[in-house]
Amino acid sequence: MKIAFVTDSGTGHTVEYWKEKGIYSLPLQLEVDGKSYEEGEEITYKDVIKDLHENKPIKTSLPKLGQIEDLFETLKEEGYDTIFAVPICKGISSTMNAMEMAANTHELDFIGIDCYTTAVVQGHMIEVAKRMWDQGRSLETIIKEMERIAASCDTILLVDDLNHLKQGGRLTPMAAALGGLLKIKPILHLDLETDGRIDVLGKVRTMSKAQDYVIERLKKNGVNKDYTIIVAHVDAREAAQKFGERIQKAIEGAKIEYIDLVSAVSSHTGLGTLAVQAFKPYVAI
Structure with missing residues (x-):
């Protein structure tokens, strides 16, 4: 073979x-x-x-x-x-x-x-x-x-601007308009549970509360120092760095890798998006 x-x-x-x-x-x-x-x-x-x-x-x-x-x-x-x-x-x-x-x-x-x-x-x-x-x-x-x-992987997206999701047909115009009006920050995710489709985890009013939500989810899912934790961003390096530091304080021994969010996703979620990807990597025996 x-x-x-x-x-x-x-x-x-x-x-x-x-x-x-x-x-x-x-x-x-x-x-x-x-x-x-x-x-x-x-x-x-x-x-x-x-x-x-x-x-x-x-x-x-x-x-x-x-x-x-x-x-x-x-x-x-x-x-x-x-x-x-x-x-x-x-x-x-x-x-x-x-x-x-x-x-x-x-x-x-x-x-x-x-x-x-x-x-x-x-x-x-x-x-x-x-x-x-x-x-x-x-x-x-x-x-x-x-x-x-x-x-083992969970990928969570914190979208700052709903317009790109609306333009890409991934959000209804009414939902995008309402989200902008109410300053709603949708928390999206994709994983085995969603069969790889983007789904809504929750909706909060501020990016800070959205980050709190993500950190609590990571802890609830048992994410620890043995996981690979990625913080990705769309032209928002400073915000990503601060978010990563918050995760490190909440999860003992956590090491954070920072990347630009891949184009296949960032082109739909738009500028300012933050994302977290946590998974348990392969360890050679």
Whole structure:
């Protein structure tokens, strides 16, 4: 059995980054002003932030079907017989389905793992899967570990401005208008419980109260120093830093990693968004 490990730019990394690790990646598409760009390849994160500041509507979509087909055809020619994929979650993208269809077309076995989110945990899972396979671990063991990591993860979004969600069709105009009027800060999340779909956890009046809510949820879920805790932001580094410091004070031994929120999400949630992703990472035995 020869396995090709495949992911996409939802990880926040480029095709070249993953190529150096022996992993294949496909860029998601971002559409700005009616023109489509390959995320991380033809449009940078700085470009996305600039477009958000200029209030340009941004749409996202799965990698080009032709690119998926071409990659899998090449992999087939190179002697691979199996695709092991950890793409952006099925709840917000049809990338997994497109990959499976392409694999079937080229008579490749397909193992698709739903991470129920995106960003850091998605990248961690595909990297761990490749590492475990290289170490001679069985597919059954690898799949169980992927499922464990995904089940341990909670991704929470604190949205500062509802307009982008409204423009992207992910919020009704009435709800967006009402939220702005009442200064409501929706607390959104996606995980195994939501099947990778963005759902509402709660609604509060201030960002400070929203952060309190998140910290209490992390503690309630048993998040501790053994978890990887990510604080992501959309052009709000200082606010993210302060939020991370609050989490560190509330959870003994917690270490915080800070990242820019990946374009696939930030383009819909807008500027000022803060996000927390907590999961129990793989620890080699």
